[in-house]
Amino acid sequence: MGKTNPGRFFEDYKVGDVIRHAVPRTVAEGERALYHALYPARHALYSSDEFAAACGLEGSPLDDLIAFHVVFGKTVPDVSLNAVANLGYAEGRWIKPVYPGDTLRSESEVIGVKQNSNGKSGVVYVRTRGLNQMDEVVLEYVRWVMVRKGDFDAPAPETVLPDLAKVVSPEDLVIPEGLTFEGYDFDLAGEPHRWGDYEIGEKIDHVDGVTIEEAEHMIATRLWQNTAKVHFDATFREDGQRLIYGGHVISMARALSFNGLANAQMIVALNGGAHANPCFSGDTVKAWSEVLDRAETGVPGVGAIRLRLVATKQGASEFAYKGEDGKYLPEVLLDLDYWALMPI
Amino acid sequence: MGKTNPGRFFEDYKVGDVIRHAVPRTVAEGERALYHALYPARHALYSSDEFAAACGLEGSPLDDLIAFHVVFGKTVPDVSLNAVANLGYAEGRWIKPVYPGDTLRSESEVIGVKQNSNGKSGVVYVRTRGLNQMDEVVLEYVRWVMVRKGDFDAPAPETVLPDLAKVVSPEDLVIPEGLTFEGYDFDLAGEPHRWGDYEIGEKIDHVDGVTIEEAEHMIATRLWQNTAKVHFDATFREDGQRLIYGGHVISMARALSFNGLANAQMIVALNGGAHANPCFSGDTVKAWSEVLDRAETGVPGVGAIRLRLVATKQGASEFAYKGEDGKYLPEVLLDLDYWALMPI
Amino acid sequence: MGKTNPGRFFEDYKVGDVIRHAVPRTVAEGERALYHALYPARHALYSSDEFAAACGLEGSPLDDLIAFHVVFGKTVPDVSLNAVANLGYAEGRWIKPVYPGDTLRSESEVIGVKQNSNGKSGVVYVRTRGLNQMDEVVLEYVRWVMVRKGDFDAPAPETVLPDLAKVVSPEDLVIPEGLTFEGYDFDLAGEPHRWGDYEIGEKIDHVDGVTIEEAEHMIATRLWQNTAKVHFDATFREDGQRLIYGGHVISMARALSFNGLANAQMIVALNGGAHANPCFSGDTVKAWSEVLDRAETGVPGVGAIRLRLVATKQGASEFAYKGEDGKYLPEVLLDLDYWALMPI
Incomplete structure (x- = not known):
């Protein structure tokens, strides 16, 4: 056998x-440190036990x-x-x-x-x-x-298509028990912008870029015990390139979005996402966001913001996204739609 | 001085x-996380405190x-x-x-x-x-x-050659105190194969490959405070290559062997080993194993399996090992002989 | 806005x-493990809780x-x-x-x-x-x-130049509470040389070299949440090179200085420093030190040693430093002046 x-x-x-x-x-702490070493992650709630405790959590998740x-x-x-x-x-x-x-x-x-x-x-x-x-x-x-x-001879199963929500409804968002943004320290968080400061339709260029290295994406992908060969074995694809785990691009883009969205502290929902084009070592990843919606959460002081997070690579023009044909431009790597929590 | x-x-x-x-x-936890980021290590006993506790240990070693x-x-x-x-x-x-x-x-x-x-x-x-x-x-x-x-003028010392066992005898294997595989969860461990499912002489191709990067082997080797210049200094060898610490290949091969040997949980003895050929950055490491022996351990439910673990690089044919001259083929990097513990 | x-x-x-x-x-422990994976750091006080406790600290800082x-x-x-x-x-x-x-x-x-x-x-x-x-x-x-x-039209402010000490005075050094080098284990620390064994003017070539990789300096620099673009974005400089954070060179040189200064355990003051030339991926960093001064600290058994730590790259001659014009030679990366504590 x-x-x-x-x-x-x-x-x-x-x-x-x-x-x-x-x-x-x-x-444990080791995974946290590696995450902060692999991505320019700076959201304060995940960086400081003290900051998280001031937000009503038992420590930094x-x-x-x-x-x-x-x-x-x-x-x-x-x-x-x-x-x-x-x-x-x-x-x-x-x-x-x-x-x-x-x-x-x-x-x-x-x-x-x-x-x-x-x-x-x-x-x-x-x-x-x-x-x-x-x-x-x-x-x-x-x-x-x-x-x-x-x-190929196995019979086709009966088609079953799940009925999936286009967007997670704000009332279905789960706010962590005890979370509060009263006493939120905007200086320590890094930016003064509140939930109310973001307008629907507003776009933010997150400015910074990171050039991707083989060692880094493999270290990250192994850390999650993701075993897909295509990420690790340069002899697997005919072109000799290792395809980068889409989640590496998600984390890179989310971390870059700190610059302009430092107070979008917690991700609470993933509405949808597409890995628009493959990413390879040597690509320089940048990111921009668009505010898609805002909602109250039922918890005083805690607002929800719905964001489109787009990752691009070198050669992309500002806010590069889709072409006239509705297809992603070739420099677009990721299109992610998520809800995050911010101080109102 | x-x-x-x-x-x-x-x-x-x-x-x-x-x-x-x-x-x-x-x-501590940092070394653990790095180990799991540098190698595709997935043996459950070393991944989950809960799994290890269910095996009678105080937590995941x-x-x-x-x-x-x-x-x-x-x-x-x-x-x-x-x-x-x-x-x-x-x-x-x-x-x-x-x-x-x-x-x-x-x-x-x-x-x-x-x-x-x-x-x-x-x-x-x-x-x-x-x-x-x-x-x-x-x-x-x-x-x-x-x-x-x-x-060179120092006198030759009297020759003393130690009498070394070719193989650690099964009765000399130390089974960790409290270890039990009763209630072992094969689903969570990742494979259904028990000790009794492996036959002596059976060979397993572990399928997956990992291409080696300079940054990764140096990070690993420094983590063990191994200071040998040849691993770190590209100006040290005439060919400008950094030789990869043999232990990096051992860990890579052992981690790859999860695919087929997920239940060979704990290494308890090293019978012998040879670093057959040098490994350099850019090499793609794969591995195969041969079952050399099986033994009972005296602990009910815990079997010992003796394995030959061979690491190869690109260009190797299946189960590449030694040539007719008895010498390792040039694509063979490592030949390791060890005992591991498995659920019976 | x-x-x-x-x-x-x-x-x-x-x-x-x-x-x-x-x-x-x-x-936490994750940052410690990463530091020891990125630099060949071996000073015992920062490697072993037991060693640190024997030196009167609560554990390894x-x-x-x-x-x-x-x-x-x-x-x-x-x-x-x-x-x-x-x-x-x-x-x-x-x-x-x-x-x-x-x-x-x-x-x-x-x-x-x-x-x-x-x-x-x-x-x-x-x-x-x-x-x-x-x-x-x-x-x-x-x-x-x-x-x-x-x-450019903003008015020039009134010039204020702080009065800065050329060297931190020995009496201003802060010795950690409880620190003692009685019972210091020189075997475990790695070298027998005491404070009294170093002479002012003595130079030590630390021998070993490390070739710098993109993945490593970026992992390090992100770990410190240092966001300067020039370290991460290969499209930022016209030459396509990522400039290496000067602190990466500081840590590399300090770690290399273990070989010859294993007992210069704790850094207690930074007197001055210059990043003499930029460092890029592929450079091989070596280091040498010069003993600039020695002082007693008031704590029995604990001496202070003032060191010049110089990092160089490939092509440097022994103890490369400044040219006749008083300028740093092009192979010199770093010139750091610091106080460390040693057993007397």
């Missing part, structure tokens, strides 16, 4: 199946995207080892902050399948949940991927 | 001498090879600064798990010397012990190296 | 202003230069974003060790301004203090930088 993991093929996914992913992971990457990484061997493309995200919600010492694991429920007309692949929808050592859900999101069939 | 360390030469080693190596090192590299690194300034070659390992045993917060130091006893017939160098055998802050031995192994003479 | 930080220009600094810098940072870089990094967005040059340091003192779990923030007081005769820039002097979560000063130093004017 073969001992290594061949991954799942399209015909192996049945709607209703729940996959318990290996390997649980205890995350691990960055929201650490939780996301760890939970996501565990799904790779079961969900995307034979994936042709990562197609989209929806209904992502951060439910509970993750603190140093927590142990995370992931489970995914298959919520949709649709075979492609070519009969050689299909689209699989999964709802993934990240759980901590108390079996509390810390994070959930829907992802859909195109997966190859292993056996 | 010169203040810098010239290292020891062959004539400076006397059988029976015990060298207390500098510098003690406290290892630091990876066995962290302990090995730290203990080894301390010996470099005293043992291998003037070494021409690292010739072999034997009788390696992991005695006690290392936990975050432990402080490690190393001592080596000279157990053998043999001058080469050219009169310019000789072979030195040392038995190295790693000790924690309670002066408990956590690890021990024998290593032999070829060392230059500083003074 | 623009949301991103344009930085301050020369005319924005007024003598007496105190700037509270963003973003506070909790530093974070490396002195971690404290320096974190405190410095916070000042960049307010002090040097529009700086043309980093001109000098003076009156640096380490006041209190920083331990894992401490949260650091920075404040700078403007203590001098002098407009340049060209009317387009000026020199700003700031005294920066690093504070912990108890608002205790852990570190302070003076730095002066040349900053562009934003508005």
Whole structure:
């Protein structure tokens, strides 16, 4: 019997199946330090225990995207080892902050399948949940991927398409217990801009750029125990390039967005996202944001801001996005739609 | 008086001498996170405190090879600064798990010397012990190296060759106190294969590959406070290449072996090893294993499996190993022989 | 209103202003591990909790230069974003060790301004203090930088030049409470040389070299939340090179100085320093030291040694320093003047 993991093929996914992913992971100060060394992350709530305590938390949680990457990484061997493309995200919600010492694991429920007309692949929808050592859900999101069939003769399953929200509704956002922005120190946070200072439609160029290195994206991707060959093995693609994990670009862009959005402290929802073009070592990543919406949260002083975060590479013009044909311009790497919490 | 360390030469080693190596090192969550960022390490016992506790340990120990590299690194300034070659390992045993917060130091006893017939160098055998802050031995192994003479006129010492076991006997394996694989969660561990599922002579191709980067091997090697110039200084070798610390290849190969050996959780003995060919930045490392033996351990449910772990680089054919002349093929980097513990 | 930080220009600094810098940072075992992975740091007091406890401390503090870089990094967005040059340091003192779990923030007081005769820039002097979560000063130093004017028509301010000590006087050195070198273990520390073994004027070549990698200097610089574009964005300079943060060279040289100065354990003062020439990826950094002075500290057994630490790159001759014209030779990267504590 073969001992290594061949991954799942399209015909192996049945709607209703729940996959318990290996390997649980205890995350601590080391992961935090590495995150801050790999990305120019500066949001104060995730940098200082004192600042977080002043915001009503027990201490500084691990960055929201650490939780996301760890939970996501565990799904790779079961969900995307034979994936042709990562197609989209929806209904992502951060439910509970993750603190140093927590142990995370992931489970995914298959919520949709649709075979492609070519009969050689299909689209699989999964709802993934990240759980901590108390079996509390810390994070959930829907992802859909195109997966190859292993056996082209396997019959096409009945098509099931999940009904997914275009945007997480503000009333579904989970505000961490105890969170308060009374006494929020704007000096220490780095910028004076409040929730009310941002207008819908406003665009912010985050100015700074970071040139991507092979060692850095591999260190990051391994840290999340993401095992996809294409990120690590220069002999895997014909062009000899290692494809950079899309999450590396997400974290880079989010960290760069500090410059102009220093007070958009906590990510609470992922409405959608597209990895518009591949990123490779040597690319210089920059980012811009657009304010898509604002909402109250029910917690006094805590506002929600909905942002489009776009990452671009060298050669992009200001606020580069889509062409007249509605397709992403070739210099656009990422288009992410998320909700964050800010002091009102 | 010169203040810098010239290292020891062959004539400076006397059988029976015990060298207390500098510098003690406290290892913690940071070293763990870096290890998991530098290698695709996923064995569950070293990833999750919860998983380790379910296996009867007080929490997740630091990876066995962290302990090995730290203990080894301390010996470099005293043992291998003037070494021409690292010739072999034997009788390696992991005695006690290392936990975050432990402080490690190393001592080596000279157990053998043999001058080469050219009169310019000789072979030195040392038995190295790693000790924690309670002066408990956590690890021990024998290593032999070829060392230059500083003074060619120094008289040849009496030859002493230690009597070394070809293989650590199963009854000499130390099973960590309290270890149990009852209630072992194969889903979370990542693979269903038990000790009994592996046959002697079975070979496993671990599939995945990692291309080596200068920044990564230097970060790793410094983390173990290994100071050998050849790993860091591109002006040291005439070809301008930095030689990669052999331990970097060991850890890379061991981590890659997760795919097919996810349940070979703990390394308990190092029977032998050879760094067959040098490794340089840009090489893509892959690995395969051969099951050499299986043994019971006396602890119910805990089996020992003896494995040959071979690391290769690009260009290697499947299960590449030795040629007809008995010499390692040029694409073979590492040949390691070790015992690990698995659920029966 | 623009949301991103344009930085301050020369005319924005007024003598007496105190700037509270963003973003506070909790530093812990992760930062320590990364520091030891990025630099060949081996001073025993910062490597082993046991060794530090034997020296009368509560445990191993974070490396002195971690404290320096974190405190410095916070000042960049307010002090040097529009700086043309980093001109000098003076009156640096380490006041209190920083331990894992401490949260650091920075404040700078403007203590001098002098407009340049060209009317387009000026020199700003700031005294920066690093504070912990108890608002205790852990570190302070003076730095002066040349900053562009934003508005060339802004009137020149009255020139104020601070009166700065050329050298921190030995009686102003702060010896950490409880520090003792009685029972100091020279074996574990790595070298036998005591304070009394070093002669004024003695020079030590630290032998080892490290070739600099892009990934490493960026990881380090981000870890200190230093945001200066020039270190990260390969498209920023016309030559496509990323300038390496001067602090990276400081830490590399200090770590290399272990070989010959293993017992110069704690840095307690920074008398001055110059980044003599820029450093780029691919440069191989070596270091040498000169003993400038020795002083007693008032604490029995604890001596102070004043050292010049010079970092050079490939092509430098032994003890390369200044030419006959008094200017730094082109292979000299750093000239640092500091006080350290040693066992007498």
